[in-house]
Amino acid sequence: MSAPPPPAPPGRRLTWPWFVALVVLYLAIIQGLGRLIGVDRGGGGFPTTEAVVRDGVIPIGLSVLFGVGVVTWLGWWGSVLNYRVPVRRWVRVIPVSMLVVAVLAVNYGNLADQPLSLVLSLFAMTLLVGVGEELMFRGVGVQVFKRAGLSEGGVALWSSVVFGLVHVSNAFGEGAQALLQALVVSTSGYFFYLCLRVGGTLLLPMLVHGLWDFSLVSHSVGADPEASAAVILPIVLQVALIVLVVAGRHSIEPAGGSAPASRRPPSTPSTPSSADG
Numbered sequence: 001m002s003a004p005p006p007p008a009p010p011g012r013r014l015t016w017p018w019f020v021a022l023v024v025l026y027l028a029i030i031q032g033l034g035r036l037i038g039v040d041r042g043g044g045g046f047p048t049t050e051a052v053v054r055d056g057v058i059p060i061g062l063s064v065l066f067g068v069g070v071v072t073w074l075g076w077w078g079s080v081l082n083y084r085v086p087v088r089r090w091v092r093v094i095p096v097s098m099l100v101v102a103v104l105a106v107n108y109g110n111l112a113d114q115p116l117s118l119v120l121s122l123f124a125m126t127l128l129v130g131v132g133e134e135l136m137f138r139g140v141g142v143q144v145f146k147r148a149g150l151s152e153g154g155v156a157l158w159s160s161v162v163f164g165l166v167h168v169s170n171a172f173g174e175g176a177q178a179l180l181q182a183l184v185v186s187t188s189g190y191f192f193y194l195c196l197r198v199g200g201t202l203l204l205p206m207l208v209h210g211l212w213d214f215s216l217v218s219h220s221v222g223a224d225p226e227a228s229a230a231v232i233l234p235i236v237l238q239v240a241l242i243v244l245v246v247a248g249r250h251s252i253e254p255a256g257g258s259a260p261a262s263r264r265p266p267s268t269p270s271t272p273s274s275a276d277g
Contacts, residue, residue, distance in 0.1 A: 009147055011075030019144040020162070022070060026063055026136055027166055033059040045220035049118045052221075056125035064128055067135040080139040080202060085152060086254050087197045093244070095195040095208050097237060102211040105233040107218040107225075114222045122221055123214060130210025137163045137189060138196050138205050152253065156193045163189035187242055188212075194245075194252075 014022075038055040039048075046052045071080050111119050141159040150158065164186030168179070195205040216234060219227040245252070 010078065012073070013147070014074060014140070014144055016144055016148060016158075019141060022140070023136065023162060023166060026066055029063045029066055030059045033062060045222070045225055046118075046122065046217065047221075047223045049115060049121050052118060052121040052125055057121060057128065060125060060128045060132055064132040064135065067132055067140070070140060071135065074140070076140070076143055079143050080135070082201055083142065083196050084200050085197055086200075087194065087252055088254055090248065091194055091252060092198050094191055094241060095198050095204060097241070098191065098195070098208050098212060101233050101237045102208070102215045105215040105218075105230045107215075107228045107230065109228060110222060110225055111218055118221065122217060126214040126217060127210040129213050130206045130208075133163070134192065134196075134202055134206045134209055137166075138192055139202050142193065142196065152197075156190055160186045160189035160193060184238070187238065190245070191238075191241060 034055055037058060039051050041047060041051050041055065046056070071077055111122075137159055141162060142155055145155040145158050164182040164184075167185040168182045192205040192209055195208050196202060198204065212234065216231075219225060219231045
């Protein structure tokens with residue numbers, strides 16, 4: 001007597017082509033609205049509070065609302081916020097080291113020279129980046145590829161690739177450098193995915209991502225920013241983590257599989273559906 005088929009995962013169905021369409025719309029909100037209401041920042045960076053708010057806080061905040069609306073419509077909040085797929089204990093070093101380096105790499109000297117309103121708006125902007133991007137890519141994206149029946153390796157790969165490709169839009173006109181940026185961001189996306197696995201909740205990669213971006217942007221804020229030596233710390237850590245993960249690529253999953261059968265979300269066919277995406 002054959003076993004009954006596993007129950008369908010809760011919520012609506014969303015296939016990967018429709019997910020890509022949602023990502024394009026998400027990106028259009030950030031880039032389009034940013035260009036519509038943004039201010040001229042001259043040589044780049046965030047010289048004023050107005051630049052942070054109009055170029056960052058407002059469009060990114062609206063993209064977060066878009067992500068919230070998508071997850072609510074899909075009915076995926078339980079699956080998105082809680083991803084119980086265990087990893088080996090050594091993988092915990094990734095979120096811990098990223099949090100430590102994010103704190104150490106902040107350009108405190110440069111921030112001390114800025115108005116409090118600029119620092120607070122910068123923190124709000126980077127926090128929104130962490131919430132919005134993790135909600136879209138480690139939240140919705142991971143669920144889309146998981147429900148399509150991919151292994152955890154496939155879920156990690158494709159959610160990270162899409163994450164990296166989206167950031168190419170930030171580097172239009174830079175030629176091959178844009179491809180390098182996409183590669184670097186894709187590896188960051190993979191580390192955020194491992195943060196999700198370690199914590200079992202989307203809140204951990206949101207926190208790591210937000211603080212990570214805050215430390216990076218702290219070196220380019222203000223009218224006359226001057227990067228400190230600490231700016232090299234995230235680069236060094238990223239290289240070190242790549243080496244660590246490549247060396248331990250066969251020992252990320254716990255012995256006996258990536259998740260207990262009772263916790264592993266069942267897969268669904270990945271053919272597009274005109275009714276629910």
